[in-house]
Amino acid sequence: MGSKIITFVLGGREVEVMVKPMTTLQAVLRYQLGYTAVKEGCRQGGCGSCTVLVEGEPMMSCLLPVEDVAGMHVTTLEAITPADGLDRVQQAFLEHGAFQCGYCTPGMIVVSKALLGHNPRPTRQEIVDAFAGNICRCTGYEPIIAAVEGAARASASKAAQPG
Ligand code: FES
Numbered sequence: 001m002g003s004k005i006i007t008f009v010l011g012g013r014e015v016e017v018m019v020k021p022m023t024t025l026q027a028v029l030r031y032q033l034g035y036t037a038v039k040e041g042c043r044q045g046g047c048g049s050c051t052v053l054v055e056g057e058p059m060m061s062c063l064l065p066v067e068d069v070a071g072m073h074v075t076t077l078e079a080i081t082p083a084d085g086l087d088r089v090q091q092a093f094l095e096h097g098a099f100q101c102g103y104c105t106p107g108m109i110v111v112s113k114a115l116l117g118h119n120p121r122p123t124r125q126e127i128v129d130a131f132a133g134n135i136c137r138c139t140g141y142e143p144i145i146a147a148v149e150g151a152a153r154a155s156a157s158k159a160a161q162p163g
């Protein structure tokens with residue numbers, strides 16, 4: 001079968017790509033568009049390093065044919081990172097030492113953003129459950145969980161400050 005043109009919204013900007021059938025969203029983002037925060041780990045849905053948001057929900061981009069996101073909003077870590085610093089979740093990962101090699105980190109932060117977007121004060125168990133599909137091979141999960149708890153606390157205290 002021949003190539004097709006697929007259009008979707010990436011980080012708020014419409015993009016158009018020409019792909020062969022069954023090309024994954026991961027391959028398009030990382031290799032065609034240069035969004036290298038989208039990592040390539042297992043390519044089988046088993047590690048979560050390729051996680052992106054599709055319509056605000058975490059999805060493993062290695063399992064997703066890019067045709068399936070036609071017309072949808074896709075967000076990677078690149079769009080989450082402010083131009084002039086760090087997002088509050090990124091800051092919390094830094095403060096809690098929640099990464100070593102950093103390979104899992106973009107996926108972890110994307111999942112954290114989705115979790116906190118839906119549930120600003122998650123319990124520890126809800127954080128653990130959110131990371132069920134994300135593997136970290138070197139940091140251990142405690143600093144990552146602590147970072148998400150820290151980001152939630154930081155947001156709550158900011159919200160409580162008088163305007
Ligand atoms: S590379 Fe997609 S889940 Fe591992």
Ligand code: FES
Pocket residue numbers: 098099100101102103104105135136137138139
């Ligand atoms: S920081 Fe190395 S895999 Fe998580």
